[in-house]
Amino acid sequence: MHVQTIPMWTGKSNNYAYLVTDEPTKESVIIDPANPEEVTPVLKSKLAAGEIKLNAIVNTHHHWDHAGGNDETLKVFPHLQVIGGKDCKHVTKTPAHGETWKIDGAQRAVFTGDTLFIGGCGRFFEGTAAQMHKALNVTLASLPDDTKVYSGHEYTKSNVKFLLAVSNSAAIKRLHDFTKNNQQTQGVFTIGDEKAHNVFMRLSDPEVLKATGKKDPVEVMTALREMKNAM
Numbered sequence: 001m002h003v004q005t006i007p008m009w010t011g012k013s014n015n016y017a018y019l020v021t022d023e024p025t026k027e028s029v030i031i032d033p034a035n036p037e038e039v040t041p042v043l044k045s046k047l048a049a050g051e052i053k054l055n056a057i058v059n060t061h062h063h064w065d066h067a068g069g070n071d072e073t074l075k076v077f078p079h080l081q082v083i084g085g086k087d088c089k090h091v092t093k094t095p096a097h098g099e100t101w102k103i104d105g106a107q108r109a110v111f112t113g114d115t116l117f118i119g120g121c122g123r124f125f126e127g128t129a130a131q132m133h134k135a136l137n138v139t140l141a142s143l144p145d146d147t148k149v150y151s152g153h154e155y156t157k158s159n160v161k162f163l164l165a166v167s168n169s170a171a172i173k174r175l176h177d178f179t180k181n182n183q184q185t186q187g188v189f190t191i192g193d194e195k196a197h198n199v200f201m202r203l204s205d206p207e208v209l210k211a212t213g214k215k216d217p218v219e220v221m222t223a224l225r226e227m228k229n230a231m
């Protein structure tokens with residue numbers, strides 16, 4: 001499996017689309033092609049070079065900055081299936097567990113949309129702290145530790161500032177060092193790394209309990225999110 005990152009709205013919302021290709025067969029899907037202006041030219045040149053067979057659009061979730069490019073993309077590539085939650089436009093197929101994507105093979109990867117970011121998590125726009133706790137610490141945490149994380153935005157630099165305000169662990173310092181020299185962090189860190197440096201996945205860490213003044217995991221999650229929002 002090969003993953004090509006296509007950055008979108010760099011310097012603004014810093015979104016990522018991902019072109020995922022099964023190399024032996026060239027079968028490919030494009031994940032969250034929200035800004036066709038930046039994504040379609042890449043797809044066209046890969047197709048022209050015979051490097052991919054494009055089968056589907058995959059949407060991590062229905063927000064416009066992830067699924068908002070479906071219309072335009074389908075105008076150019078009308079044969080594509082659209083795989084995503086039932087709220088995404090033109091969906092032809094909804095998986096049983098639509099929250100996260102997992103591709104097994106030589107390299108395991110998960111495309112986490114706005115749920116898990118490197119060193120952070122999404123705001124609770126349409127869900128609750130309890131749902132985020134379950135998504136991060138039950139669903140994603142149950143993936144093998146070597147699963148690489150590809151999130152929907154590059155937010156790591158600002159996430160690290162918050163992590164350092166909560167804890168000075170060696171894992172957080174390592175992530176901080178990485179962000180000093182690297183603009184992009186997708187596909188570098190794993191679920192195992194997130195369990196070590198992401199405080200939203202460390203709800204019983206004594207430092208996290210101390211920083212939030214809470215004990216119950218859902219209350220800790222709520223407090224962390226409020227602290228991060230206020231930063």
Ligand SMILES: [Zn+2]
Pocket residue numbers: 063065066113114152153
């Ligand atoms: Zn987003």
